[in-house]
Amino acid sequence: MPTASSSSSSAAEFKANIGDILGDVNVFTAAGQPVFFKVLWDQKDGITVVALLRHFGCVCCWELASELKEVKPKFDSAGVKLIAVGVGTPDKARILAERLPFPMDSLYADPERKAYDVLGLYQGFGRTFFNPASAKVLSRFDKLKKANENYTMKATPDDVSGVLQQGGMFVFKGKELLYGRKDEGTGDHAPLDDIFDVCCKTPVA
Secondary structure, three states: OOEOOOOOOEHHHOOOOHHHHHHOOEEEEOOOOEEEHHHOOOOOOOEEEEEEEEEOOOHHHHHHHHHHHHHHHHHHHOOOEEEEEEEOOHHHHHHHHHHOOOOHHHEEEOOOOHHHHHOOOOEOHHHHHOOHHHHHHHHHHHHHHHHOOOOOHHHOOOOHHHHHEOOEEEEEEOOEEEEEEEOOOOOOOOOHHHHHHHHHHOOOO
């Protein structure tokens, strides 16, 4: 089973039926339409990267979204679907989509953090502001600055508790979880090389 390259999670940590559980979680398209996870990709054989960002007003969220946008053509050519989910309402998602920009048809909003709870992603003041894993952001300062050229705090959730939520990265083949990684702190993103390794080593039906 593929594992993350840093101190984080592997697919073995999650329930065997996590795909079924996540499938019944309801989120919203950036346009505001409610949708279940299970209709977002082929639940039998489709290979999908599910990136759970932090909240839409997080500068590190904008950085990760920018990187995902840049590599999306590589995912597309490999037959891999990309789904990005953020904490906040659909109107906050649209702010990121329009100003970054980011493809709206790949962006979803989870204002109640249902998917985050199901996946057991970390939350709290200490992890958000003081976790040692967040120090790696300093090595990406130029990327962070570029990704936030059009940043606005207006994308921050109205529910302030949402700003303490951490994200994670997951790869599914149908309902089977191939890779799962929880961000230890703000800006502690999964290495995209790890994600590509999982996607490319898994045959696409």
